[in-house]
Amino acid sequence: MGNYSLFMSLPSFSSDISTLGIAGSGIMAAGIAEVALLAGFDVMVRSRSERGATELVAQVSKSLGRRVERGKLEIQVRDEAARRLTTTTNLGDLARCSIVIESVVEDKEQKTSLLRELDSVVPTGSIIATNTSTLSVSELALATMQPDRVCGIHFFNPATTMPLVEVIRPLTASQSTIDVAIAFVAMCGKEAVLVRDDPGFIVNALLFPYLNDAIKMMERGTASMDDIDAAMKGGCNFPMGPFALLDLVGLDTSLSIIETLYAASGNTADCPAESLVRLVADGHLGRKTGRGFRTY
Numbered sequence: 101m102g103n104y105s106l107f108m109s110l111p112s113f114s115s116d117i118s119t120l121g122i123a124g125s126g127i128m129a130a131g132i133a134e135v136a137l138l139a140g141f142d143v144m145v146r147s148r149s150e151r152g153a154t155e156l157v158a159q160v161s162k163s164l165g166r167r168v169e170r171g172k173l174e175i176q177v178r179d180e181a182a183r184r185l186t187t188t189t190n191l192g193d194l195a196r197c198s199i200v201i202e203s204v205v206e207d208k209e210q211k212t213s214l215l216r217e218l219d220s221v222v223p224t225g226s227i228i229a230t231n232t233s234t235l236s237v238s239e240l241a242l243a244t245m246q247p248d249r250v251c252g253i254h255f256f257n258p259a260t261t262m263p264l265v266e267v268i269r270p271l272t273a274s275q276s277t278i279d280v281a282i283a284f285v286a287m288c289g290k291e292a293v294l295v296r297d298d299p300g301f302i303v304n305a306l307l308f309p310y311l312n313d314a315i316k317m318m319e320r321g322t323a324s325m326d327d328i329d330a331a332m333k334g335g336c337n338f339p340m341g342p343f344a345l346l347d348l349v350g351l352d353t354s355l356s357i358i359e360t361l362y363a364a365s366g367n368t369a370d371c372p373a374e375s376l377v378r379l380v381a382d383g384h385l386g387r388k389t390g391r392g393f394r395t396y
C-alpha cells in the first residue's frame with residue numbers, strides 16, 4: 101500500500117494505515133473516493149442511507165468505467181480499485197480509518213454535529229478533515245474534544261480532474277495533523293497549498309465574487325448568459341464560463357459560499373445575486389438536478 105510510509109514517521113498515528121474514511125455521499129464524496137482508490141487507499145464511505153451509499157458506488161464505478169472505455173485504465177486495475185471501496189450507514193465503522201474526511205452538505209449545524217460524532221468514534225491518532233468550502237475550520241474543530249487533529253482538506257469539483265487541494269490550517273491544528281494532510285494530498289497525486297483559515301480560503305474567496313458578479317451583470321442586462329460565458333472562455337481562456345461553472349459546482353453550494361463571504365465582508369455589494377437565490381428556492385440546483393441556469 102503506497103500510503104504506508106506516510107505514517108511511519110508518525111508513531112502516534114493509528115496502526116491501521118491504509119484506510120481513508122469519507123462521511124457523505126454526494127458529488128464531492130464520490131470524487132474524493134475515486135481519487136483515493138486510484139491512489140491505492142482502501143476507502144470506507146459512510147452514508148446516512150443505503151440509497152446514498154448505492155448511488156455513490158454507482159457513480160464511482162461509472163466514472164472508473166469511463167476511464168476504461170477511454171483506454172486510460174486497465175480493467176484489472178479498475179476491478180481491484182472497486183474492490184477496495186466499501187460503504188456503511190454506521191458511523192462507528194469509520195473507527196478503523198487513519199484519516200476521515202467529512203464531505204456532507206455545506207451546512208454549519210450538520211457539519212458541526214457530524215464532526216462531534218466523528219470525534220467520538222475515530223480513535224485518537226487519526227486525523228479528521230473537513231471538505232468545507234467556506235465555513236470556519238477553527239469553529240468546526242472547536243466543536244470537538246480534540247481540535248488539534250482537525251484541519252481542512254478542500255478538493256475542487258470535479259475532484260478527479262482538478263489538480264489542486266487546499267489544506268486549511270486552523271489555529272488549533274497540530275503540526276503533525278497538517279503534515280499528514282499535506283502528505284495525504286501528495287499521495288493522491290494532487291498539489292497541496294497551505295492556507296490560513298480565512299473565509300473562502302484562497303480559491304473560493306477569489307472565484308465566487310466573480311461568479312456572483314457575472315450573474316448580476318446578466319441581471320443588469322449588460323450581456324446574455326451565453327455571451328458572458330463565451331466572453332470569459334474566449335477572452336480569458338477559462339475552461340468554462342461562469343454560468344457553466346455555477347451549474348457544475350451546484351447552485352446551493354454556490355449560494356452558501358457567497359452568503360458566507362457576504363457575512364464576512366458585510367459589504368452590500370457582495371450580497372447574493374437575486375436569480376441565484378430564486379433558482380435555489382425553486383430547487384434548480386444545477387447539473388445535479390437537471391436544471392440550474394441552464395437545462396441538462
Ligand code: 3HC
Nearest residue numbers: 170232233255256257258260261262304339340345349353
Ligand atoms: N465530473 C467528473 N469529471 C469530469 C466532469 C464532471 N462533471 N467533466 C469533465 N470531467 C473530466 C473528464 O472525465 C476528463 O477526465 P480525464 O482527463 O481523466 O479523461 C477531464 O475532466 C476533461 O474533460 P473533457 O475533456 O470532457 O472536458 P473539458 O476539457 O471541457 O474539461 C472540466 C472539463 C475539467 C470540468 C473543465 O471545464 C474545467 O476545468 N472547468 C473548471 C472547473 C473548476 O473551476 N472547478 C472549480 C470549481 S470551485 C470548487 O470546486 C470549490 C468548491 O468548494 C465549490
